[in-house]
Amino acid sequence: xxxxxxxxxxxxxxxxxxxxxxxxxxxxxxxxxxxxxxxxxxxxxxxxxxxxxxxxxxxxxxxxxxxxxxxxxxxxxxxxxxxxxxxxxxxxxxxxxxxxxxxxxxxxxxxxxxxxxxxxxxxxxxxxxxxxxxxxxxxxxxxxxxxxxxxxxxxxxxxxxxxxxxxxxxxxxxxxxxxxxxxxxxxxxxxxxxxxxxxxxxxxxxxxxxxxxxxxxxxxxxxxxxxxxxxxxxxxxxxxxxxxxxxxxxxxxxxxxxxxxxxxxxxxxxxxxxxxxxxxxxxxxxxxxxxxxxxxxxxxxxxxxxxxxxxxxxxxxxxxxxxxxxxxxxxxxxxxxxxxxxxxxxxxxxxxxxxxxxxxxxxxxxxxxxxxxxxxxxxxxxxxxxxxxxxxxxxxxxxxxxxxxxxxxxxxxxxxxxxxxxxxxxxxxxxxxxxxxxxxxxxxxxxxxxxxxxxxxxxxxxxxxxxxxxxxxxxxxxxxxxxxxxxxxxxxxxxxxxxxxxxxxxxxxxxxxxxxxxxxxxxxxxxxxxxxxxxxxxxxxxxxxxxxxxxxxxxxxxxxxxxxxxxxxxxxxxxxxxxxxxxxxxxxxxxxxxxxxxxxxxxxxxxxxxxxxxxxxxxxxxxxxxxxxxxxxxxxxxxxxxxxxxxxxxxxxxxxxxxxxxxxxxxxxxxxxxxxxxxxxxxxxxxxxxxxxxxxxxxxxxxxxxxxxxxxxxxxxxxxxxxxxxxxxxxxxxxxxxxxxxxxxxxxxxxxxxxxxxxxxxxxxxxxxxxxxxxxxxxxxx
Numbered sequence: 001x002x003x004x005x006x007x008x009x010x011x012x013x014x015x016x017x018x019x020x021x022x023x024x025x026x027x028x029x030x031x032x033x034x035x036x037x038x039x040x041x042x043x044x045x046x047x048x049x050x051x052x053x054x055x056x057x058x059x060x061x062x063x064x065x066x067x068x069x070x071x072x073x074x075x076x077x078x079x080x081x082x083x084x085x086x087x088x089x090x091x092x093x094x095x096x097x098x099x100x101x102x103x104x105x106x107x108x109x110x111x112x113x114x115x116x117x118x119x120x121x122x123x124x125x126x127x128x129x130x131x132x133x134x135x136x137x138x139x140x141x142x143x144x145x146x147x148x149x150x151x152x153x154x155x156x157x158x159x160x161x162x163x164x165x166x167x168x169x170x171x172x173x174x175x176x177x178x179x180x181x182x183x184x185x186x187x188x189x190x191x192x193x194x195x196x197x198x199x200x201x202x203x204x205x206x207x208x209x210x211x212x213x214x215x216x217x218x219x220x221x222x223x224x225x226x227x228x229x230x231x232x233x234x235x236x237x238x239x240x241x242x243x244x245x246x247x248x249x250x251x252x253x254x255x256x257x258x259x260x261x262x263x264x265x266x267x268x269x270x271x272x273x274x275x276x277x278x279x280x281x282x283x284x285x286x287x288x289x290x291x292x293x294x295x296x297x298x299x300x301x302x303x304x305x306x307x308x309x310x311x312x313x314x315x316x317x318x319x320x321x322x323x324x325x326x327x328x329x330x331x332x333x334x335x336x337x338x339x340x341x342x343x344x345x346x347x348x349x350x351x352x353x354x355x356x357x358x359x360x361x362x363x364x365x366x367x368x369x370x371x372x373x374x375x376x377x378x379x380x381x382x383x384x385x386x387x388x389x390x391x392x393x394x395x396x397x398x399x400x401x402x403x404x405x406x407x408x409x410x411x412x413x414x415x416x417x418x419x420x421x422x423x424x425x426x427x428x429x430x431x432x433x434x435x436x437x438x439x440x441x442x443x444x445x446x447x448x449x450x451x452x453x454x455x456x457x458x459x460x461x462x463x464x465x466x467x468x469x470x471x472x473x474x475x476x477x478x479x480x481x482x483x484x485x486x487x488x489x490x491x492x493x494x495x496x497x498x499x500x501x502x503x504x505x506x507x508x509x510x511x512x513x514x515x516x517x518x519x520x521x522x523x524x525x526x527x528x529x530x531x532x533x534x535x536x537x538x539x540x541x542x543x544x545x546x547x548x549x550x551x552x553x554x555x556x557x558x559x560x561x562x563x564x565x566x567x568x569x570x571x572x573x574x575x576x577x578x579x580x581x582x583x584x585x586x587x588x589x590x591x592x593x594x595x596x597x598x599x600x601x602x603x604x605x606x607x608x609x610x611x612x613x614x615x616x617x618x619x620x621x622x623x624x625x626x627x628x629x630x631x632x633x634x635x636x637x638x639x640x641x642x643x644x645x646x647x648x649x650x651x652x653x654x655x656x657x658x659x660x661x662x663x664x665x666x667x668x669x670x671x672x673x674x675x676x677x678x679x680x681x682x683x684x685x686x687x688x689x690x691x692x693x694x695x696x697x698x699x700x701x702x703x704x705x706x707x708x709x710x711x712x713x714x715x716x717x718x719x720x721x722x723x724x725x726x727x728x729x730x731x732x733x734x735x736x737x738x739x740x741x742x743x744x745x746x747x748x749x750x751x752x753x754x755x756x757x758x759x760x761x762x763x764x765x766x767x768x769x770x771x772x773x774x775x776x777x778x779x780x781x782x
Contacts, residue, residue, distance in 0.1 A: 023523060023589060025773065028582040029765035033059050035578060036517035038496040039066070042488055043086065046099060046112060048480040052078070052086040053498055055513065068498075068512045075513055085117075091130055091139075094435055098152075100139060102130050107141065107150070121150070121157070134229035134333045147227045147234050160227070160283050161215075161234050168216040215281070215288050224326040229333030232283045233355040235326060240275040247680075247730075251723050253754050264725040268679065268686040270694045273343050278324045280358050289358045293340065294319050296349050297365050303344055304369045305615065305696055312695060320344055323381040327353055328396075330389040335413060337363075337389075337396055343381050345371040345688050350387070350398060352413055363411060364418075366400055370611035371688040373566075374406035375399065375429045380684045386430075390459060391437035397421075399428060401607040408440065410459065421462050427606065434482060441478060447471075449542060449604045450530055450571030454485075456503075467507050473573035478503065490574035493525040526585055528596070530570050533631040539600070539609070541624050542570040546584050546594035547636065554591035556780040557638045559625055559666075560584065561647030561654045562596065565617075565689075566610060570598040583769060592776070593636055599624040599654070601689075613689060615696065617678065617703040618657035625658060626665060641667060642780045646772055648672035649727060649757065652718075656705035656735070663713035668779035670717045670772040673727050673757055676735040677704045680728065709738040716747040717775050719768050721755030 027034050037056040040063075044051055054063040055075065065083030066075040078086070084103070090110075092099040099110050105126025109118045121127065129142040137153040145165075149158045183190050221239040228234070246263040254260055266272055278291045293299070299319050306312035321343040327336040336353040338360070350364035366372055373379035376386040376399035387398045395412045408421045408428050422428055422442070429452060430443040440457045446464070447453060452473035456465040468474040468487065475488040485503050490496040495516055499509035528544040535541050548554075560580060562569040575581050584594040598604070600612035600620040612620045625645065632638040645655050645666045652674025659669045678686050679693045679700050690699040701707055720732040729751070736749055750771055752764050759765055 023582070023586045025583075025586065025769060026762075026766050027519070028586065029579060029769055030762050031579050031765070033762070034517065035495055035520045035582075036515040037063070038515045038574075039488070039498050039513050040496075041087075042475075042477050042486045042498055044477060044479050044486060045086065046090060046092075046110070046480065048484065051486045051498070051500065051512070052083075053513070055515070057515065066513075068500075072512075089130075091132055093132060100130060100152075102127055102141070107139075109152070120152075129226070131227070132229070133227075133231050134331065135231070138231065140227045140231065142225055145222055145225060147225065149227075149231050160231060161225075161281055162213060163222065163225075163236070163281075164214050164216050165219065165222065166216055167218055168214065213286060217279075220277075226326045228327070228336065228355060229329050229331065234281040234283070235336075235355075236279045236281070237324060237326070238277040238279060242271055242274055244269070244271050247728055249723060249725055249728060262725075264728065265682045268681060268683045268690075268692060270692045272683040272687075273321050274323075275321060276323055278338070280355055282356075291324075291353070291358050291360060293322060293324065293351075293360070296322075296340070296351075297362060298347055298367065299342075301347075303346055303691070305691060305699075308698070309695070320347065325378075325382075325384055328387050328389070330393040332393055335389070335394065337387065339378065339384065339387055341372065341378055341381055344691075345381075348372045348378065350396070350411075363396075363413065363416075364398065364400075366402070368401070368607070368611065370614035372401075373610065373688065374401045374607060375427050376406055376408075376431065377401065379688065388433060389437070390433075397433070397440075404608055405606040408442070408457075419462075421457065421459070422464070425606065427604065432476075432478060434478075441467075441476070443474070443476065445604055448530075448572065449598075450568070450573070452573065454487075465505055467503065467505060468501070468509070469506070471572045473571070491527075492572055492574070493527045495520075495574045495578070523585070525582075526588065528584075530572065533628060535600075535620070535624050535627045537620070539612075541600075541627065542598045542605075543628060544570045544594075544596040546588040546592075546596075548588045548591045548593060552589070552591040553593070553637075554781060555637060555639045556591070556642040556776075557593040557595065557629070557632050557636075557644070558584075558587055558776055558780075559628060559643065559645045560594060560596045561599070561625065561645065561651035562602075563647065563649035563651045565601045565613065565621075565650040565685075566603050567650075568598055568602055568604040569596055570602075571604070579765060579769075583773075587773075587776075590777075592780075593632060593638055595628050595632060597625055597628045615690060615699040615703075617689060618654065618661060618705070619703075622654055622657050622661070625654065626662065629665065644668045644670075644776045644780050646670035646672070648674075650675070652727075653705065656716075657708075659714055659716050660705050660708035660711045663711045666714055668715040668717075668775050670719065670775055672719045672768065673721060673724055674705070674718065674732065675727050676731045677706045679704065680731060680734075682726075706735050706738055709735060709744070710742050712739065712742075712744050712747065714746065715775060715779050717750065717771055718747065719750045719752070719771065721752045721757065721759065721764075723754065724757045726757035 039053040039055040042053040050067045050069045052067050055066045056063040065078050067078050068075040088101040090099045090101050097111055097113050101108055107121040107127055125144050127141045127143050131140050139150045141148055145163050146161045149160050221241050224237040226235055244266045246266050248261045249264045251260040279288055281288050300317040322340050325339045327338050329336050338351050338353050340349040348366040351360040351362050353360050378385045389396055394414050395410050397410050399406050400409055406427045411418045426446045428442055428444055432441040438459055442455045444453050445451050454468040454474045454476050472491040477486040483503055485501045487499045488496050489499050497515050498513040499511050501507035501509050528546050531545045532540050532542050569575055587594050629643050633640045645658050647655050652671035655669040655671040656674050658666050675681055678690055693700050718732055720729055722729045739747055755764050
C-alpha cells in the first residue's frame with residue numbers, strides 16, 4: 001500500500017518548467033474550459049448560403065448555435081428559432097421548392113423560394129419516420145406503430161396499417177347452453193336477428209374495405225416498421241422479449257437525500273438471444289405473412305470455437321438466431337434489400353426480398369470466425385452499415401472486409417456482377433453518395449492509418465480523386481449543390497475547428513472558427529511522433545511517442561493505454577483523450593518518456609488487427625505493450641525497472657492484466673474505471689470478442705483480471721466512479737474483495753461518488769490525476 005498522502009497541495013498545484021509556459025495540473029484538467037470549446041455538429045442551410053454549428057466560445061454553461069456565411073469575418077450566434085430550424089431532418093426531392101420535416105411530432109412544409117413555413121398536421125399522438133413515396137407529392141409517416149399515407153396535393157390522410165399490441169379477445173355467445181337453445185327455439189325475433197347478422201357478414205366479405213383490419217402481434221417488441229416507396233407493402237420485425245435480469249446501480253449523492261437504485265444494463269449471456277420474425281403486410285391483400293430465412297447459406301454452421309468443448313463439438317445442427325434489418329429500397333420501390341446478421345456475430349447476409357411472395361434471394365454472404373465488423377459494416381445485432389442503391393436502380397453498394405480491410409463494393413442485382421471499387425491496405429471509413437447517385441465521396445486512411453482524407457470516386461471509372469489529403473483528420477459535409485465543403489479539421493497538436501473549401505481536387509481550407517483559448521496558446525504543445533515497432537509475432541504496431549529533452553530525461557517511462565479497445569489514438573489528429581494528451585506533455589516536461597500504443601484490437605488497421613484479441617483479451621493487446629516497453633528500453637535507454645502503465649476503461653483493464661498476469665514487468669499501474677470480470681460486462685460488446693460465458697467459459701476466465709488477483713506485484717492504484725453505468729462500480733469492489741481476502745497490501749482504491757464512466761467535474765479530474773502523478777513520481781523516480 002502506498003502510505004504517503006497522495007493528494008498533496010504540492011501536486012494539486014504542480015507546475016512544470018522547461019517549456020515556454022508552465023503547465024499546471026489544476027488548469028489542464030479543466031479540459032475544454034482550458035483548451036477552448038471546440039465546435040461540433042456542422043451543417044448547411046437549405047439554400048447552401050450559410051453554415052451552422054454548435055459552439056461555446058465563452059465557456060458558458062452550454063453551447064449555442066452559430067452561423068457563418070461568405071463575407072463574414074467571424075461566426076455569429078443565431079436566434080433560438082433559427083437554431084432549432086437548422087437542426088431539422090429535412091426531406092426533399094431534387095428540383096422541388098418544398099421540403100418537409102417533423103418538429104415535436106408535427107408535420108411542416110417549408111418553401112425554399114418564399115422562405116415560409118406551414119404546419120400541415122398536428123395531433124395529440126406524435127408523428128415519426130417521415131419518408132417520401134415514389135409517387136409525386138406522397139409522404140409516409142408512422143403514428144402509434146402504424147403507417148399513414150399523406151397526399152400533399154389532395155390534402156388527404158389514409159391509414160394503411162392497423163397493428164395492435166396484444167392478443168385479440170373475442171367474446172362469443174354460448175350458443176350451446178340450454179338457455180341459448182331455448183331462446184332460439186321460442187322466439188322468431190332471435191332467429192331473424194341471427195339471420196341478418198350472417199347476411200351482413202357474407203356481404204362484407206364480398207366487398208373489401210379500404211381500411212385495414214386489425215392485426216394483433218402479441219406481446220413481442222414491434223420494431224422496424226417501414227413502408228415501401230409505392231405504399232403497397234409494409235415490413236416490420238417482431239422481437240421476442242427475453243426475461244433477462246438487469247444490473248442495478250446504487251446512487252448515494254441525490255437531491256432528496258434518499259439512495260436511488262436505477263437499472264443499468266444486461267450482462268453478456270446467451271439469455272440475451274432473441275427470436276425474431278420478419279413480417280410483410282400487403283395492403284392489396286390486407287394480409288400479414290412472414291419470411292422464412294431458414295434457407296440462408298451457412299445458417300446451421302457451428303462456430304469454430306465449439307470444437308474446443310466436448311459438450312458443443314457434437315451439438316445437433318440448428319438454425320442460427322438472426323436479426324434482419326428494415327429493407328433498403330431503390331427509388332421506384334421495385335427492389336428491396338435486407339441486411340441480416342447472426343446473433344453469434346459470425347455471419348452477415350444481404351438478400352433481395354420479393355415482397356409480393358414473401359421470399360428472398362441471397363446475394364451476399366460474409367463470415368468471420370471471430371466477429372463481423374469494420375467501418376461501414378454492422379458490428380452489433382441491431383446496428384446498420386452503409387448500404388444503398390445507385391442511379392440505375394438495380395445496383396447496390398456495400399462494404400466488406402473480404403480482403404482484410406473494409407472496402408467499397410457494388411453488385412448488380414440482375415447481372416449478379418460484383419465489383420470492388422476500392423483496394424489497398426487501408427479502409428473506407430465513411431461515405432456519402434452524390435444526389436445523382438453516380439459519385440461517392442469517401443473518407444479514408446489511404447496515406448496513413450492515422451489520417452482521415454477525403455476523396456471523390458466516380459462509379460463509372462473507380463478512380464480516387466484527392467480533395468483533402470493533408471495529415472490530420474477531415475470531417476466533411478457537402479453543401480446542398482455539392483459545390484462547397486464544410487470541414488471540421490484537426491491535427492495532433494491543433495484542436496478541431498471549422499473550415500470551408502471548394503469541392504475540387506486538392507482543395508484549400510479557409511478557417512471560419514477559432515476555438516483555441518489564449519491560455520492554451522501560451523504553451524508550446526508537442527507534436528508527438530507516430531512511430532512503428534514490431535510486435536513479437538512480427539505485426540507492425542503504431543504508437544505515439546513523447547520524448548523529453550536530453551537534459552531532462554530521467555530514464556523512466558509511462559505507457560498509456562487508450563480505452564474502448566476498438567479505438568485509435570496513435571493518429572495524426574486531435575485526440576478525444578485531450579486531458580491525457582496535456583498530461584503527457586506535463587510528464588515529458590518532468591523527464592518521463594511516454595508511449596501511447598495502438599495495441600491489437602485498435603481501430604484503423606484492418607480486420608486481422610481488429611480481431612487479434614478474439615477469445616483472449618489481455619493476450620496480444622497486452623503483449624503489444626510489453627513489446628512497446630522493450631522498444632523503449634532498447635532504443636531510448638529506459639530503465640526496464642522504472643516503467644509504469646495507466647489507462648481507463650479498456651485501458652484500466654489492460655493495466656490490471658499487466659500488473660496481475662505479468663507481475664514485475666511494470667513497477668506501478670493506475671487503473672481507471674476498469675473491467676475486472678468480462679462476464680459482468682454488457683452483451684453487445686463482449687459477445688463479439690469473447691463469445692458467451694455459457695458457451696466459451698475459458699475465454700472469459702483467461703481474459704478477466706479477477707482470476708489473477710493473487711499475482712499482484714508492484715504498486716497499484718485503482719480509481720472508479722461510483723455511478724458508472726458502463727463499467728459498474730461493483731467491478732472494482734469485487735476485485736478489491738479478492739485483494740483483501742488474499743491479504744494484498746500494495747494497492748489502493750479511490751472512489752468518486754458523483755462520477756459516471758466519463759468524469760465530468762474538474763475537481764474529480766484533478767483528484768484522479770494528482771493520484772496518478774504521485775504514484776509515478778513515488779515509484780518510478782527512485
